[in-house]
Amino acid sequence: MLLIRHSVGSRLFYQTNEYNIQSIGDKWVISIEITEDEAIKIIKFKEELNLFDVEKNQKTWYYSSDANIEFNNENQMIITADHKTVYPV
Amino acid sequence: MIQKYPATSRYSVKNDWLESNLSFSFGEYYDESNIHFGPLRVFNDDTVQAGKGFGIHPHREAEIVSIVLRGQLKHEDSLGNSGILQFGNVQRMTAGTGLLHSEMNPSTEEESSFLQLWFKSNQKQLPPSYEDISYDTDSMKNRLLPIVSSRPINGAAKINSDATLYLSKLEPGKELLFNQEQGRKIYVFVIEGELVLNSDVVVGKRDSARITDLNKLTINSMEETFFLLIDLGGV
Secondary structure, three states, rough: OEEEEEOOOOEEEEEEEEEEEEOOOOEEEOOOOOOOOHHHHHHHHHHEEEEEEOOOEEEEEOOOOOOEEEEOOOOOEEEOOOEEEEEEE | EEEEEHHHEEEEEEOOOOOEEEEOOOEEEEEOOOEEOEEEEEEEEEEEOOEEEEEEEOOOOOOOEEEEEEEEEEEEEEEOEEEEEEEOEEEEEEEOOOOEEEEEEEOOOOOEEEEEEOOOOOOOOOOOEEEEEEOOOOHHHHEEEEEOOOOOOOEEEEEOEEEEEEEEEEEOOOEEEOOOOOOOEEEEEEEOOOOOEOOEEEOOOOOOEEEEEOEEEEEEOOOOOEEEEEEEEEE
16 A cells, blocks of 8 residues: 655545556656546645555655656656655554 | 734644644644744644554654653654653754654653654755753743754754744743844743733743744743743744
8 A cells, every 4th residue: 555645744645555666776666546636736745745655564665855756647646756764563 | 023823723633642732734734824934844732641652653854853841752763762751851853864763652650741843954855863952940940041952052952943942931020031133033832821922912821922023022921931932043
């Protein structure tokens, strides 16, 4: 499960089980299918997003320090993260 | 200008282990017109039940200050720091590029009360760091005691944001004068008691005041009063 939250107080912006995370060099490209309206709400806070890949016994925290977030005409939001931390839950 | 914010104007969150009163937009509370005051971004007045607390979670790009008012707060973080804080302790974390921490009330009986403040960092991508200090609780009597500052002040924790936090306990009928530089801001939060600011604005328990465009602030206590004053950059 992927959660997109606000870094100030952890407000949940989006939750999905349909997502892809690809490691490219020292970055991670996270893509999800999303409507334009939902993407607009998230992109408003693009400087302050935390992403969590939640598994049974661990969470992986990602963020994009330079707010590298795009929405394309295939209803895909692509976030290029440059930070990853795995921790147990 | 002195703008008073009564305690009741804060957004309250309450569940079986936490009562949190939020002065600025935080979490599910989002008000576009109430995001920050200068570099002060978060001001949460939290009470945590015994044995409960915030499990491990991440922070980034903020200067986070916790001031314990009552009870205990146990801190652990991914930098290897741990400790139990109580009244007379202040904690400062630079979240910077990211850290994980937990904050729990370790007591089995007593609830814990603390203020948590977040400030905008004066620089992005700072390495994360942690500091806690003890201050002499008697030395804030009838004066402003600096406990956290961006300026090098002996005994105060160092913050990477344009702010200085002072605690004070004023006896009834006492007066303090705070001189402010042009263009800066002042934030006053009354923890206990009641103050009168510039002989005009009465600020009671858990009320706050956001002060701009004033060079001199007189602070008079109506009763024994414990308060926090923050000198802030004008951003």
